[in-house]
Amino acid sequence: MILQFRNSHMNRRLPALLQPRKSPRQARSAATIEAIHTATIQVLLADGVGKLTTTRVAERAGVSVGTMYQYYPHKQALLFAIVERQLETIMDTMMAATERLQGADLAILAEGLATAWLDAKTADIVSSRAIYAIAAEFDLGEHMALAMSRMIEVICGLIATAPDTNLADAESAAFMVAVLLGGSVRVVMEAGAAEGDLARLRRELPRACAAYLAAAN
Template sequence: MTLDAIFEATIQVLVADGPHRLTTTRVAERAGVSVGTIYQYFPHKQALFYAVNERYLDVLAEKVEAYCRTQQGASIEQMVDGLVTTYWSAKAERPEVTRALYRSVAELDNEQLIEAFARRTDAATAAMLSSASDADFADLPTVNLTLLATIFGTVRNVFERDLSASEISAVLRQLALMCVAYLEAVKITSPQRKCCIGALPKGRFVGSLPIA
């Protein structure tokens, strides 16, 4: 429970004061613990930033993974619509926290965090897309990377703008339409699909990654 209190206090200070004014003393006061207790877990402010971002990305990856597991065998349109909604909803659950953490990453060497998050989301969405009822892809890893970069990048850009609720809703609808159109454009056509599926060992992608 102490760690939970420290993480929540860190987020509250980040939201209220920004990353540059965050100190372990401010966090300790907000969490109701001593500075010494903070140092038992985190030797400096950057370590605290890192841990908070790590927890945030872990929860975000879990939500994407859970959604993808429910969509095995669905159509690409259903998959994409839900993926956009799931990712946005996770980010928008506490929008002030998402914005504060976007600002805090400037304080971090966060390459390992991003790589770990990307491995999990890449695997989850690739497994989902490989099971689509209405599409196969000749280069699934590239298709998957393009899809996620488009969704994740657009969502971040929306957060960095001061948009109204109606504008956000409109952009997300357009994002889903764009992603579905892309997948339709790059999927294997019927003759290719029949040929490629017959040539592949059972339980493999058309691309190079094994199905999870």
């Protein structure tokens, strides 16, 4: 099930206009893509999405505009790639967590999922804020719906491995855990992600997920 989630997420068909021209196949190309992505975040943080251009990103990354266009034909494709990369990083983190949590009690499972989600969303809080801003540039409804459905599927399967589970409707329970994780972090991030609020979230979100599963069990 976990591999099915990963493959489905990574192989989504992108809108034609947002697809990169080519994918990196060598270490040097991968390093170029990394430099472009890092430069994109830096330009976003310095000047905002409105002033970001592929030319400015190329200059910041130390590559030619021609090299930039080999991968990203325009600004929208570049920004979409940044959002996609963030989604993939988060999902990879959650998949690793579900591997570790197989067979754990519900309370440990809830704490582990919440902690993994927070770790993924706050690993680079500055970049995450920038990415939230550019995500609004695109209609990500279909992508987020797919990610949500797969997350529910994986959490549901994980709940089934808990030795103390007596849930009559594991899918609904998984849905609520996914909503608690995604919704709570989104509210705090969109409000500016103050350090105090993030500290409270890290303390209270695992409790909220564990309390919900205990009440539903």
